[in-house]
Amino acid sequence: xxxxxxxxxxxxxxxxxxxxxxxxxxxxxxxxxxxxxxxxxxxxxxxxxxxxxxxxxxxxxxxxxxxxxxxxxxxxxxxxxxxxxxxxxxxxxxxxxxxxxxxxxxxxxxxxxxxxxxxxxxxxxxxxxxxxxxxxxxxxxxxxxxxxxxxxxxxxxxxxxxxxxxxxxxxxxxxxxxxxxxxxxxxxxxxxxxxxxxxxxxxxxxxxxxxxxxxxxxxxxxxxxxxxxxxxxxxxxxxxxxxxxxxxxxxxxx
Numbered sequence: 001x002x003x004x005x006x007x008x009x010x011x012x013x014x015x016x017x018x019x020x021x022x023x024x025x026x027x028x029x030x031x032x033x034x035x036x037x038x039x040x041x042x043x044x045x046x047x048x049x050x051x052x053x054x055x056x057x058x059x060x061x062x063x064x065x066x067x068x069x070x071x072x073x074x075x076x077x078x079x080x081x082x083x084x085x086x087x088x089x090x091x092x093x094x095x096x097x098x099x100x101x102x103x104x105x106x107x108x109x110x111x112x113x114x115x116x117x118x119x120x121x122x123x124x125x126x127x128x129x130x131x132x133x134x135x136x137x138x139x140x141x142x143x144x145x146x147x148x149x150x151x152x153x154x155x156x157x158x159x160x161x162x163x164x165x166x167x168x169x170x171x172x173x174x175x176x177x178x179x180x181x182x183x184x185x186x187x188x189x190x191x192x193x194x195x196x197x198x199x200x201x202x203x204x205x206x207x208x209x210x211x212x213x214x215x216x217x218x219x220x221x222x223x224x225x226x227x228x229x230x231x232x233x234x235x236x237x238x239x240x241x242x243x244x245x246x247x248x249x250x251x252x253x254x
Contacts, residue, residue, distance in 0.1 A: 008060060009053060009079045013040040016048035021088040021116065023242055024050045024080065026097030026104075028122075029173035030146075030166065032057045042239050047090075050083065052076060052100075056169045065172035069096075069180045073103030080104065081111060088116040092242055094231060095202070096177040098123035102214065105188055115190035118215075119242055122196070122228055124203045125210035126182040135175035139167055146170070149202070149228050191218040193241055197230030198223050 011033040023043065025036040033051035040049035054072065056065035066072040083089075089108075093101030098120035105118050124130060134145055143163065192215045196208035205223055212219040222241065224234050231238050 007079060009076060010083065011051040011053055013037050013049065013051065014043075016045060019046055019048040019087065021047045021090060022050055022083065023047050023090045023092060024052065024083075024101075024104075026052050026076075026091070026093035026101045027054065028095035028097050029177050030057075030170035031094075031097070031173075034058065038235070039238070039242075042235065043242070047243065048087075052097075054173075056172060057166075061165070061169075065169055065176075067172050067176045067179075069099050069176050070103055070182075072176065073100055073107060076100065077104045077107035077111075080108060081113070084108065084113045089113065090117045090119065090242065091115065092119040092121075093123070094121045095123050095228065096173055096180075099126065099177065099180050102126055102185075102188075103182070105190065106185060109188060109190070115188075117191045117193065118188065119193045119195070120208075120211055121194075121231055122200060122203060122208075124207035125214060126180070126185055127213070128207050128210060129178075129181040130202070131178040133178070135171050135178055139163075142167065142171060142174075185214065187213075188215045189217055190215065191220070193220045193222070195231070195238075195241065196221070196223045197226045197228060199226060200228045200230065202228050 025039065027033065027035050033053040036049060036051040040051065043049055053060055054066070055063035066075070091101040091105050093099070101118060101120065105115055108115060134142065137145065192211055194208050194211040196203070196205045198205070209221050224230050224237060226233050
């Protein structure tokens with residue numbers, strides 16, 4: 001069973017040494033591992049959450065952000081190889097985190113890791129690029145964008161000193177996210193579940209559905225009410241979807 005390890009990249013908020021499955025969670029742009037603390041607490045005793053901590057935030061604030069998703073995935077995949085030896089592994093990412101999770105999945109499968117599934121939410125498929133130039137916006141414009149998306153706690157947005165601390169990281173993440181495009185990725189073998197917000201202003205449902213092309217295995221698609229952070233209003237549904245995929249899953253919408 002996976003033993004307790006010290007890692008700059010991985011947070012285990014609720015260690016479950018006896019769990020059969022580990023769920024590796026990848027944050028959105030500007031997000032941190034702590035975003036997944038409630039999910040970690042909510043998962044059953046059979047699933048342990050490992051939350052990825054990117055450089056440039058919280059206890060890694062002093063480290064430079066990585067502004068290229070493939071490079072970020074290289075580093076994370078190298079770390080995760082140490083964690084994928086003895087348990088079923090599911091990867092989950094929201095928004096930018098979905099792109100990172102996908103790239104990590106490619107690297108793990110290429111090294112022989114058999115993944116139990118990939119769950120992506122609020123992100124268009126890798127062959128579709130959305131570069132809205134958000135990373136080039138002024139600080140004021142970026143803050144307005146974050147308010148529209150409800151992407152950052154309102155208390156942080158109202159505190160000038162905190163904003164000065166977090167905006168460089170958020171801008172860096174948007175740069176990585178908006179520049180990401182992968183039109184040549186091989187298909188994964190693991191199942192993919194794609195989740196979309198019906199009123200998401202950042203990505204259309206059909207662009208989320210295009211994730212079906214990224215796997216030769218089972219594919220499921222769910223559309224839930226809400227905007228870009230729709231999962232915040234569907235905690236129980238998310239917990240269900242992040243349970244190990246059913247082996248009899250069928251390709252197509254659900």
